[in-house]
Amino acid sequence: MLLEVSDLSVSYGEREIVRNVNVSLDEGEVLAIVGESGSGKTTVIRAILGCLPNEGRVSGGKILFEGKNLLGNIPAEWCRLCGTKATMVFQDSGSILDPIDRIGSQFIEYIREHSSLTKKEAAKAAEDMLRKMHLSNPENIMKSYPFELSGGMRQRVGVAMAMFFKPRLLLADEPTSALDVTTQAQVVKEMMEICQQDKTAIIIVTHNIGVAAYMSDKLIVMQAGEIVESGRTDEIIARPQSIYTKELLDAVPQVGGKSYVS
Amino acid sequence: MKGKELVHRLIQMLITLFGVSLLTFSLMYLSPGDPVEMLLEVADTIVSEETIAETRAQLGLDKPFHVQYFRWLAGVLQGDMGMSYSAKMPVADRLWQSLPGTMVLAASATVTMLLISVPCGILSAVYRNRPLDYLIRGISFLGVSMPSFWVGLILLYVLGLKLRLFPIAGGEVSFDRMILPTLTLSIAMAAKYTRQVRTAVLEELGQEYITGARIRGFPMHKILWRHVLPNACLPLITLLGLQIGWLLGGVAVIEMVFSWPGLGKMAVHAIEMRDYPLVQGFVLWIAVLYMGINLLVDISYTYLDPRLKKGGC
Numbered sequence: 001m002l003l004e005v006s007d008l009s010v011s012y013g014e015r016e017i018v019r020n021v022n023v024s025l026d027e028g029e030v031l032a033i034v035g036e037s038g039s040g041k042t043t044v045i046r047a048i049l050g051c052l053p054n055e056g057r058v059s060g061g062k063i064l065f066e067g068k069n070l071l072g073n074i075p076a077e078w079c080r081l082c083g084t085k086a087t088m089v090f091q092d093s094g095s096i097l098d099p100i101d102r103i104g105s106q107f108i109e110y111i112r113e114h115s116s117l118t119k120k121e122a123a124k125a126a127e128d129m130l131r132k133m134h135l136s137n138p139e140n141i142m143k144s145y146p147f148e149l150s151g152g153m154r155q156r157v158g159v160a161m162a163m164f165f166k167p168r169l170l171l172a173d174e175p176t177s178a179l180d181v182t183t184q185a186q187v188v189k190e191m192m193e194i195c196q197q198d199k200t201a202i203i204i205v206t207h208n209i210g211v212a213a214y215m216s217d218k219l220i221v222m223q224a225g226e227i228v229e230s231g232r233t234d235e236i237i238a239r240p241q242s243i244y245t246k247e248l249l250d251a252v253p254q255v256g257g258k259s260y261v262s
Numbered sequence: 263m264k265g266k267e268l269v270h271r272l273i274q275m276l277i278t279l280f281g282v283s284l285l286t287f288s289l290m291y292l293s294p295g296d297p298v299e300m301l302l303e304v305a306d307t308i309v310s311e312e313t314i315a316e317t318r319a320q321l322g323l324d325k326p327f328h329v330q331y332f333r334w335l336a337g338v339l340q341g342d343m344g345m346s347y348s349a350k351m352p353v354a355d356r357l358w359q360s361l362p363g364t365m366v367l368a369a370s371a372t373v374t375m376l377l378i379s380v381p382c383g384i385l386s387a388v389y390r391n392r393p394l395d396y397l398i399r400g401i402s403f404l405g406v407s408m409p410s411f412w413v414g415l416i417l418l419y420v421l422g423l424k425l426r427l428f429p430i431a432g433g434e435v436s437f438d439r440m441i442l443p444t445l446t447l448s449i450a451m452a453a454k455y456t457r458q459v460r461t462a463v464l465e466e467l468g469q470e471y472i473t474g475a476r477i478r479g480f481p482m483h484k485i486l487w488r489h490v491l492p493n494a495c496l497p498l499i500t501l502l503g504l505q506i507g508w509l510l511g512g513v514a515v516i517e518m519v520f521s522w523p524g525l526g527k528m529a530v531h532a533i534e535m536r537d538y539p540l541v542q543g544f545v546l547w548i549a550v551l552y553m554g555i556n557l558l559v560d561i562s563y564t565y566l567d568p569r570l571k572k573g574g575c
């Protein structure tokens with residue numbers, strides 16, 4: 001088992017936002033988390049990599065990654081884990097980059113933080129990775145500032161950076177919901193391709209149940225900080241158990257239609 | 263900043279200078295006290311009405327306000343700021359004499375201030391709401407609440423008079439005489455700037471790109487140096503410009519307290535003596551300096567922030 005989260009609870013200040021969440025994930029598996037806005041999806045995946053906002057803290061449970069409980073991590077251990085073995089893609093990859101530093105400089109800095117490549121080698125490797133994410137003009141992108149790229153380009157850069165070190169686990173928080181439908185489908189497909197090559201396990205948070213159905217092996221449905229349904233994706237979609245899941249599915253008539261994403 | 267904007271700014275500066283000079287000229291004209299009497303009083307002799315009238319005519323003070331002002335303005339436009347009544351030399355020369363004292367003091371105060379407040383502000387932000395932060399904030403609160411002339415007097419009394427660590431009487435520009443006034447000025451500025459550094463760093467620490475960098479596995483000290491500080495620099499440069507603006511005024515008071523031979527002391531003396539041309543020259547110079555610093559701040563901004571350089575958002 002790559003990741004095993006058991007009985008996780010997270011609080012912001014005194015308020016317990018997430019309760020008794022259990023997640024388990026094998027090498028190379030894809031898990032989708034769906035649920036209404038405010039149900040705690042972001043909170044769960046942020047808790048896994050120890051990057052809750054200031055007031056947030058894990059108030060109970062265990063997070064085992066490759067058998068080790070992450071909740072006991074000291075900062076140096078987080079640095080060894082994050083960015084190489086486990087990475088994250090955010091809704092807007094532009095906002096998680098330094099706004100006054102060039103993409104290239106940040107990508108190279110990132111590569112060199114976790115490897116012994118020279119600047120030149122790192123630059124070349126970064127460009128290759130961008131090309132792999134179907135960005136046609138990597139030299140230009142390396143020279144650009146985050147604000148100069150379109151939303152789709154930014155997300156591709158975000159995925160390229162997150163996948164550079166072939167992580168074992170990729171956490172993606174609505175990685176495509178800021179994009180138009182066509183670009184959404186492309187970026188999701190490209191991300192899936194790379195992850196399948198590298199056998200990277202994914203947890204993807206999405207509002208789009210079509211995306212979830214298309215890409216995931218397992219599905220978790222959350223409501224108000226708790227899991228209301230979890231299991232194999234095809235089974236849940238064929239035979240939803242909870243009323244809430246049925247409502248979610250009814251709200252998206254395209255569900256069976258994989259055409260939505262392919 | 264593009265060429266057109268720069269020309270725009272320069273024109274704005276000229277208009278401001280015109281307004282500033284007109285304002286000081288009016289204030290001096292309206293204020294009680296007569297330069298001629300001041301001048302002749304110093305000579306300590308009984309003077310006749312005729313001598314007074316004569317001197318007044320010599321200085322052009324018998325003319326109506328607008329004639330006096332435009333005469334002065336015409337001179338300035340030709341590069342002549344007139345003669346100082348009290349120093350009996352061209353105003354430009356008198357300013358030039360006092361300039362080094364003030365510049366040296368202002369520069370050393372600014373550097374000392376940065377050396378104190380930047381590290382303290384960063385520590386305060388990084389250790390937010392912990393004992394170190396409370397300590398730094400407490401000290402800076404004290405510093406802000408104490409008027410700087412009072413701090414100067416206390417330092418003079420304790421370090422100069424009681425402990426005899428530093429000379430107390432000024433009079434010339436030298437390193438050991440500079441320490442106390444530098445300290446006084448930098449305490450006042452550092453108290454305020456430390457808070458501003460703290461706020462700017464906290465603001466950056468709350469940004470998403472910090473989370474991003476942590477998720478990419480960077481240790482906190484690298485994130486601070488490589489990303490937080492460069493970003494926090496942007497607002498801090500503007501605030502530094504304002505600090506230096508305050509310094510230009512504050513330095514005058516401190517020069518009086520420590521009897522430091524600079525522009526501030528010269529200006530206070532010039533006002534006492536109703537030395538109109540010298541006061542005018544001083545005010546013009548300070549205004550030019552102030553606006554020059556602000557211009558530099560804005561120009562450096564466009565170089566440091568790519569979003570402005572490339573005309574982005």
Ligand SMILES: Nc1ncnc2c1ncn2[C@@H]1O[C@H](COP(=O)(O)OP(=O)(O)OP(=O)(O)O)[C@@H](O)[C@H]1O
Binds near residue numbers: 035042044053
């Ligand atoms: N920094 C914070 N401080 C306090 N409460 C927060 C904070 N961030 C989120 N919350 C609360 O936690 C709950 C869950 O938020 P979360 O962002 O995990 O939801 P989500 O499922 O990701 O929603 P969305 O689909 O809108 O992204 C919400 O009720 C929100 O009010």
Ligand SMILES: [Mg+2]
Binds near residue numbers: 042043
């Ligand atoms: Mg969310």
